[in-house]
Amino acid sequence: MSDFVFEDSELSAEQAQLILNNTLKGADDGELFVERSASESLTFDDGRLKTASFDTSRGFGLRCVAGDTSGFAQGTEMSTGALTRASQAVIMAKQGYDGTAAEAPSRNNRRLYPDIDPITHPGFGVKVELLEEIDAYCRALDPSVVQVTATLSATRRNIAILRAGGERYNDIRPLVRLNIAIVAEMNGRREQGYAGAGGRKAYDGYIDPQFWKPLAKEALRQAIVNLDSVPAPAGQMDVVLGPGWPGVLLHEAMGHGLEGDFIRKGTSAFSNMLGQRVAAPGVTVVDNGTLEGRRGSLSIDDEGTPTSNTVLIEDGILKGFMQDRLNARLMGVAATGNGRRESFAHAPMPRMTNTYMLGGDKDPKEMLADLKDGIYATNFGGGQVDITSGKFVFQCTEAYRVRNGEVGEALKGVTLIGDGPSVLTQIRHVGNDMELDPGIGVCGKAGQGVPVGVGQPSLYVENLTVGGSAA
Structure with missing residues (x-):
């Protein structure tokens, strides 16, 4: 049986293991992360196939951890010489240090996504025809349509994580996404609308006309809603947030602040608050990397730890944090399977997977009826x-003015301003309509981007600062 990540290279798995064992003698932790991946992106724009890209990458990331110090080196040359040079660089992290190797991650046989290659199936021709069909369909929907952009993208990542002593963890990760953007024009004014979806599954479901x-x-x-939008007001207002993708606000406002590195270093607005009330009663937030086929899900994280369903906030009380191995060890807690990296060229750090708020018991219609003068924000x-203060600024791409419980005119230029810890305590109602986003999230941190999921039910938030373009 071939070893795909090492196949056709000058470096064998056995040679890599020998170098790794020597590198990590006396270290607390570390690993060799080897990756071989391919990605494809096709964009249909201006009525034609405008871009078609195909990329492959291959390389390794070697890490040595001693105490709170990490040495990391990466390379694309898969040879004993390159790995030896990387080893000489990273062992500086343990100079004069004699640690005890941390226990290896536990194992399970869970598979959250199929072993498929969405780049080769369906074929290139089928994908181009699909984009042509989407373009023609969108243009025929309404005479106001003046521009259509449709994109199909896919990746397949094969990874192997080697640890000292011979432990190895493998994962094959497919990921697909379909995006459609439409520009509509009316009376000389142009506005854009967008929809997309994706996940760790075959293209088949996404390219079915009943789906796209x-x-x-x-x-x-x-796009048509935004054509009729008027300048947004500004000031302190109550806001009702829609379900699903608006959960990206919570992802940014509180999610990053609950990642283990910020907590350990004391730079998070939530530091030293474990066990305390940080949100209104009824607010429960989890980070769940175990959802089958979801964009943010992983069978194992990028250190080999199985992902988990981690309760962050339960009924308003801060219960836990998202941990990689390094920060979990230094804090004396268990790793939660949140050690993630963009690619072999990056060191792992605590990152979110699928982070969402659980549903409550309030009917969303009752929530809107309770809104006397405010904003209904449904898209972001x-x-x-x-991170330190938790202060955020978010732009709404679809929002409406609400007066006496009646949804009125669409608004343009709405921004929501606040801080995460305060917003969590200002939640008056939690809806019973919890949704996950359609699979479009990308999270950035320290220059690394990773796919994530978000979600929430409808939320009634009191006294948010609304920035607009009208007094």
């Missing part, structure tokens, strides 16, 4: 957050 046609209609609906774009 509703995405096209949703992108058009958003980008945002920024300061």
Whole structure:
């Protein structure tokens, strides 16, 4: 049986293991992460196939951990010479140190996604025809459509994690995504709508017309709604957030602050608050990397630890954090399977997987009826957050003015401003309509991007600062 990650290279798994064993003598932890991956992206724009890219990558990342110090080196030359040079670089982390090797991650036989190659199946021609069909369908939906952009993208990552003593962990990770963006024009004004979906599964479900046609209609609906939008007001207002993708606000506002490295270093707004009330009663937030086929899910993390369903906040009380091996060891707790890296060229760190709030008992219609003068925000774009203070700024791509419980005009230029710890305590109602996002999330941290999932039920949040373009 071939060893795909080492196949056709000058470096064998046996040679790599010998060098790794020598590298990690006297270290607390570390691993050799070997990856062989392929990615593909096709974009149909302006009525034609505009880009078609195919990339492959192969390489290793070697890490040596001593105390709270890490040495990391990476390379794309798969040879004993390259790995030996990397070893000489990373052992500086343990100079004068004599530690005890941490226990290896536990094992299970769980598989959260199939061993498939979405790049080779379906074939290139089928994908191009699909994009042509999507483009034609979108343009025929409404005479206001002036621009359509449709993108199919896929990756297949084969990884092997080698540890001192011969332990090895393997994973094959498929990931696909379909995006549709529509620009509509009316009376000289242009606005855009967007819809997308993806996950760790075969393309088959996403390229079925019964699946992608509703995405096209949703992108058009958003564009047309925005054509009628008016400048947003500004000031302190109550806000109702819709279910699903708006959970990205919570991802940024509180998710990063519950990652183990920020907690251990005391730089998080949630440091030293374990066991204390940090959110309103009824608010329960989890990070769950075990959901089958989801974009943020992993059978094992990038250190070999099985992912888990980690309760972060339970009924408003701070219960736990997301941990990689290094920070968990230094804090005296168990790793939660949140050690993630963008690729072999990056060292792992605590990262989110699928982070979402559980549903409550409130009917969303009752929540809106309770909103006397405020904003109903149903879709979000980008945002920024300061981990230390928890302060965030988020842009809404679809929002409405609400007066006396009645949803009124669409708004343009709505931004939500606040801080994560305060927002969690300002939640008045938690809806019974919890949804996960459709599979489009990408999270950035320290220059690394990884696929993630978000989600939430509808939420009624009091006294948010709304930034707009009208007084």
